Each structure stands twice: as structure tokens, then as C-alpha cells.
Amino acid sequence: MRWERLFDDMESQWAAEARRDQDAEVADRTRAERAGIGLTERLAAHVGEDLEVRTHSGAVVTGTLDDHGDGWLLVGQALVPLEAVACLTGLRPRAGDAAIARRFALGYALRGLSRDRAVVAVTDRSGRTWHGTIDAVGSDALDLSEHAPDEARRRDNVLAARVIPFAALDVIRVVR
Structure with missing residues (x-):
């Protein structure tokens, strides 16, 4: 049972990090796209x-x-x-x-x-x-x-x- 909680915790940390990376990438792409609009x-x-x-x-x-x-x-x-x-x-x-x-x-x-x-x-x-x-x-x-x-x-x-x-x-x- 302890292993299962540890792995669940690690998986949710990994998912949160993946979401942060994706959000940062979307924000960077949005800024780059707006920079090209005159x-x-x-x-x-x-x-x-x-x-x-x-x-x-x-x-x-x-x-x-x-x-x-x-x-x-x-x-x-x-x-x-x-x-x-x-x-x-x-x-x-x-x-x-x-x-x-x-x-x-x-x-x-x-x-x-x-x-x-x-x-x-x-x-x-x-x-x-x-x-x-x-x-x-x-x-x-x-x-x-x-x-x-x-x-x-x-x-x-x-x-x-x-x-x-x-x-x-x-x-x-x-x-x-």
C-alpha cells in the first residue's frame, strides 16, 4: 500500500510538471505569434x-x-x-x-x-x-x-x- 501511494504521488507530480511545461510552451507560442502581428x-x-x-x-x-x-x-x-x-x-x-x-x-x-x-x-x-x-x-x-x-x-x-x-x-x- 505504501508503494502504491508513493507511485501515485510521483505520477501526480509528473503530470503537474507536464501541465506546467505545456502551459509555458503555449504561452511562449502565443507571445511569438502576437509579436508577428503588426x-x-x-x-x-x-x-x-x-x-x-x-x-x-x-x-x-x-x-x-x-x-x-x-x-x-x-x-x-x-x-x-x-x-x-x-x-x-x-x-x-x-x-x-x-x-x-x-x-x-x-x-x-x-x-x-x-x-x-x-x-x-x-x-x-x-x-x-x-x-x-x-x-x-x-x-x-x-x-x-x-x-x-x-x-x-x-x-x-x-x-x-x-x-x-x-x-x-x-x-x-x-x-x-
Whole structure:
């Protein structure tokens, strides 16, 4: 009877050690798998879901993740450069197919706003906001004709012509 208890005890210790080893291996594999998941893949899994984006200027953009691409995301009808994102709330660890991300970069999205002559509110990383129309988009900066948001972009309405580097952009919202 003593031998039987000794062997039972040894067997349960062996089983507990095997469970600990297996749990450690699963945890290591999970960490390794998560380490390979980039933000783009996580964003791809959340298109159509609500997010909160806080930018470096302190701006908070909330709404549905409508789209995302190479260096930008569209949340609640606000275009946010990924470089301006300080943190995201509502993004779970799961990943989706990164291939569904738009391949075009921020400049291409801004050129669409320029082409449509949309009146925009451009907030820079300092938190300053200008209203106007994007006249041109280069490889690393945009030209903004500043005017009141309720006025059309006409020569007489333009208050200033600003050149804003992409690196300074925080949030771009369509006003009308």
C-alpha cells in the first residue's frame, strides 16, 4: 500500500510538471505569434468597428474605422496619419488580412480631398487647426488655402496660403 501511494504521488507530480511545461510552451507560442502581428493587420480586423484614436496633439477622434491604408486611417470621417496616433482604444489583439488595407499612402488620400475641393479642418501636432481647401499635395507636404469654413475657396476669401508637412499633420476632417 505504501508503494502504491508513493507511485501515485510521483505520477501526480509528473503530470503537474507536464501541465506546467505545456502551459509555458503555449504561452511562449502565443507571445511569438502576437509579436508577428503588426498594427496594419490589427486594423484590418476592425474595419467597421468603433475605435477611439488619441493623437499626439491630444485630439480624440471617435467613430467607426471606415478604412485604412499605408500610413493612415479613416475614423468617424476624420483622416488620421498613423504617425500622429498616440494610442488606440477598442482595438483587440486579433488580426485580419493585411491585404485588405488600401495600398495607397496618405498623400494619395489627401489628393482626393484636393481634387474634390473639399473644405477641411487641418489640425497639426501642436493642436492648432486651420480651415480651408487643399490646393496641392506634394510627396511630403500639402498646400492649404486658409479660409472660413462657411466660405468657398475664392481669391478674395483666402486668408493665408500655408504649406504643412505631412510629419506635422494630426487630423484632417472634412467640414463640407
